Amino acid sequence: xxxxxxxxxxxxxxxxxxxxxxxxxxxxxxxxxxxxxxxxxxxxxxxxxxxxxxxxxxxxxxxxxxxxxxxxxxxxxxxxxxxxxxxxxxxxxxxxxxxxxxxxxxxxxxxxxxxxxxxxxxxxxxxxxxxxxxxxxxxxxxxxxxxxxxxxxxxxxxxxxxxxxxxxxxxxxxxxxxxxxxxxxxxxxxxxxxxxxxxxxxxxxxxxxxxxxxxxxxxxxxxxxxxxxxxxxxxxxxxxxxxxxxxxxxxxxxxxxxxxxxxxxxxxxxxxxxxxxxxxxxxxxxxxxxxxxxxxxxxxxxxxxxxxxxxx
Amino acid sequence: xxxxxxxxxxxxxxxxxxxxxxxxxxxxxxxxxxxxxxxxxxxxxxxxxxxxxxxxxxxxxxxxxxxxxxxxxxxxxxxxxxxxxxxxxxxxxxxxxxxxxxxxxxxxxxxxxxxxxxxxxxxxxxxxxxxxxxxxxxxxxxxxxxxxxxxxxxxxxxxxxxxxxxxxxxxxxxxxxxxxxxxxxxxxxxxxxxxxxxxxxxxxxxxxxxxxxxxxxxxxxxxxxxxxxxxxxxxxxxxxxxxxxxxxxxxxxxxxxxxxxxxxxxxxxxxxxxxxxxxxxxxxxxxxxxxxxxxxxxxxxxxxxxxxxxxxxxxxxxxxxxxxxxxxxxxxxxxxxxxxxxxxxxxxxxxxxxxxxxxxxxxxxxxxxxxxxxxxxxxxxxxxxxxxxxxxxxxxxxxxxxxxxxxxxxxxxxxxxxxxxxxxxxxxxxxxxxxxxx
Numbered sequence: 001x002x003x004x005x006x007x008x009x010x011x012x013x014x015x016x017x018x019x020x021x022x023x024x025x026x027x028x029x030x031x032x033x034x035x036x037x038x039x040x041x042x043x044x045x046x047x048x049x050x051x052x053x054x055x056x057x058x059x060x061x062x063x064x065x066x067x068x069x070x071x072x073x074x075x076x077x078x079x080x081x082x083x084x085x086x087x088x089x090x091x092x093x094x095x096x097x098x099x100x101x102x103x104x105x106x107x108x109x110x111x112x113x114x115x116x117x118x119x120x121x122x123x124x125x126x127x128x129x130x131x132x133x134x135x136x137x138x139x140x141x142x143x144x145x146x147x148x149x150x151x152x153x154x155x156x157x158x159x160x161x162x163x164x165x166x167x168x169x170x171x172x173x174x175x176x177x178x179x180x181x182x183x184x185x186x187x188x189x190x191x192x193x194x195x196x197x198x199x200x201x202x203x204x205x206x207x208x209x210x211x212x213x214x215x216x217x218x219x220x221x222x223x224x225x226x227x228x229x230x231x232x233x234x235x236x237x238x239x240x241x242x243x244x245x246x247x248x249x250x251x252x253x254x255x256x257x258x259x260x261x262x263x264x265x266x267x268x269x270x271x272x273x274x275x276x277x278x279x280x281x282x283x284x285x286x287x288x289x290x291x292x293x294x295x296x297x298x299x300x301x302x303x304x305x306x307x308x309x310x311x312x
Numbered sequence: 313x314x315x316x317x318x319x320x321x322x323x324x325x326x327x328x329x330x331x332x333x334x335x336x337x338x339x340x341x342x343x344x345x346x347x348x349x350x351x352x353x354x355x356x357x358x359x360x361x362x363x364x365x366x367x368x369x370x371x372x373x374x375x376x377x378x379x380x381x382x383x384x385x386x387x388x389x390x391x392x393x394x395x396x397x398x399x400x401x402x403x404x405x406x407x408x409x410x411x412x413x414x415x416x417x418x419x420x421x422x423x424x425x426x427x428x429x430x431x432x433x434x435x436x437x438x439x440x441x442x443x444x445x446x447x448x449x450x451x452x453x454x455x456x457x458x459x460x461x462x463x464x465x466x467x468x469x470x471x472x473x474x475x476x477x478x479x480x481x482x483x484x485x486x487x488x489x490x491x492x493x494x495x496x497x498x499x500x501x502x503x504x505x506x507x508x509x510x511x512x513x514x515x516x517x518x519x520x521x522x523x524x525x526x527x528x529x530x531x532x533x534x535x536x537x538x539x540x541x542x543x544x545x546x547x548x549x550x551x552x553x554x555x556x557x558x559x560x561x562x563x564x565x566x567x568x569x570x571x572x573x574x575x576x577x578x579x580x581x582x583x584x585x586x587x588x589x590x591x592x593x594x595x596x597x598x599x600x601x602x603x604x605x606x607x608x609x610x611x612x613x614x615x616x617x618x619x620x621x622x623x624x625x626x627x628x629x630x631x632x633x634x635x636x637x638x639x640x641x642x643x644x645x646x647x648x649x650x651x652x653x654x655x656x657x658x659x660x661x662x663x664x665x666x667x668x669x670x671x672x673x674x675x676x677x678x679x680x681x682x683x684x685x686x687x688x689x690x691x692x693x694x695x696x697x698x699x700x701x702x703x704x705x706x707x708x709x710x711x712x713x714x715x716x717x718x719x720x721x722x723x724x725x726x727x728x729x730x731x732x733x734x735x736x737x738x739x740x741x742x743x744x745x746x747x748x749x750x
Contacts, residue, residue, distance in 0.1 A: 062744040063427050064426055064745045064746070065429070084733075261722050262719070276401035279741070
């Protein structure tokens with residue numbers, strides 16, 4: 001019996017390599033002009049301010065003067081000679097590293113714990129996701145109240161300890177940065193959990209079954225099988241946590257406002273203060289420094305994490 | 313494809329060109345000078361006129377009774393806009409983006425007024441009809457380069473020592489200490505009785521700045537801040553650094569409350585009233601804190617006040633954010649006149665009922681202070697007569713002196729670092745302001 005020969009449509013035809021050939025998009029159904037409104041909004045509210053960031057950093061814009069004049073690299077020179085910028089950068093990097101680690105640990109822990117689709121787990125996932133939806137400032141203010149020397153946390157600890165506990169959670173010049181990073185991680189751990197859950201769900205069942213048959217226990221299964229296969233989720237979560245918290249502001253501002261003694265003064269808070277003095281050009285210059293810092297860090301970090309995915 | 317790419321590029325370039333051509337902070341208005349300023353009668357009809365009044369959260373209700381009375385007698389309408397904290401940051405930001413009120417509460421020191429660009433942005437109030445009716449000490453304040461831009465409505469604060477009379481008596485102190493050395497000697501006597509001589513409230517940071525400032529009163533009288541403003545004297549110089557070091561030695565000698573580092577301003581009032589601390593160095597508005605937990609009679613009986621300086625009792629003036637209003641140059645002559653009329657109404661027609669309702673000390677000698685005001689407030693205000701300007705009042709810009717002093721109190725910065733960092737910030741701000749010499 002002869003089978004009818006049907007030509008596959010041009011869009012689905014494959015080349016010799018088995019890959020689909022790029023076909024020209026029909027101009028009548030998908031004109032590029034459809035993208036114009038979105039590009040205009042993106043341009044005006046995102047690209048234009050970024051361009052202006054570069055421009056204003058070379059001026060003497062302040063609230064003390066009516067006119068704006070170019071002053072060349074004066075802002076950068078004075079910034080480099082000022083030690084407080086370096087201190088703020090160091091604090092920001094430590095804060096970002098802490099958030100990156102803690103947020104992912106919490107997210108991964110929660111995801112592994114709540115992996116099975118039971119009623120309790122589904123309910124718990126919702127509960128742990130709620131902080132993500134809360135306003136960062138609200139979270140900051142709540143924790144500031146909880147962590148006061150006479151706040152709820154110390155009172156609960158006092159109940160267990162049997163005597164009054166007055167640990168200054170937000171008053172230590174060494175450890176408050178860790179506490180603030182913890183608060184931020186607590187807020188965003190739900191998001192990391194969701195991504196890790198998705199990652200865990202994409203691990204093929206037969207791989208896990210093979211591991212089980214080979215006699216791997218739960219820990220070995222996790223570290224040797226699950227975690228390497230989670231590489232794409234780790235890339236996303238670690239990159240967003242680290243690079244996102246480099247831009248951190250709301251939670252830190254609400255809990256400590258940069259204190260005590262500027263030990264939690266992340267770069268955005270420092271910029272906010274300089275802006276508050278009316279020194280708009282200097283603040284813009286520092287924003288530029290932050291922008292460059294994120295850019296410089298992003299490429300090697302994301303590059304390394306993506307490389308991890310290639311072994312799959 | 314090529315066409316739309318070019319089109320998008322052109323669109324972006326055109327937009328940037330348009331935006332860049334408008335690249336100025338604000339449009340400076342050519343305003344009227346002092347000679348052509350007219351002053352309406354305080355109760356003249358202003359039907360149909362709406363004025364905008366900006367104020368901070370801390371001063372949100374300050375003008376309410378006056379506004380109500382003004383609206384009733386003139387038919388004008390005043391919209392109060394409460395700018396969220398930090399007022400001194402958010403208000404200039406709004407101005408930079410083009411918004412402009414007719415009136416605003418503002419700290420009437422030259423350094424803070426500079427943020428409002430007084431020469432082009434604020435109305436010249438030199439010809440205010442009530443100016444000559446103010447106490448002479450207040451008449452001198454609220455100026456930038458010799459021109460009045462701020463209209464005082466409340467008495468500026470004087471920094472002084474509020475002390476607990478009973479604790480002083482128990483320690484055997486009979487007279488007011490004259491100068492730093494006698495003050496420390498008395499403090500040691502009080503410490504010997506087991507009471508903390510001073511309550512520092514360093515947990516809130518800002519109370520720390522009063523100590524070095526009062527110890528500089530004599531130097532300020534001889535022109536210290538003029539020298540600092542001309543870059544001929546610095547915060548690391550012997551005068552200011554000396555005052556910082558003296559404050560540090562007071563901390564090291566244990567003359568403050570044991571929980572100084574975490575104690576707050578709100579705790580200082582009850583602590584002084586209770587007698588757990590003997591003295592609190594604060595500005596006059598500390599009286600309101602005392603009034604929140606005690607009545608006038610208790611305060612009059614138990615709390616006294618005296619100014620202190622390096623070698624005597626010279627007070628130091630700190631005009632505060634709730635002391636004065638400014639009127640903006642908006643370009644609308646009728647509204648500018650209405651704004652001036654409101655200020656005139658406040659300080660002439662409505663002044664007596666205002667200070668009665670607000671419980672404030674009078675700054676017009678012909679109108680007596682209400683009897684509900686505690687004696688300490690009237691004493692502090694009377695000390696304005698021979699007091700000297702603080703850093704806030706006399707320095708051309710306002711560095712965060714208190715932040716570094718608070719760090720020093722917490723032990724994270726040395727006295728020398730405080731001087732150095734404050735000077736660096738001072739220089740940076742002065743350069744931005746365009747002060748000659750920096």
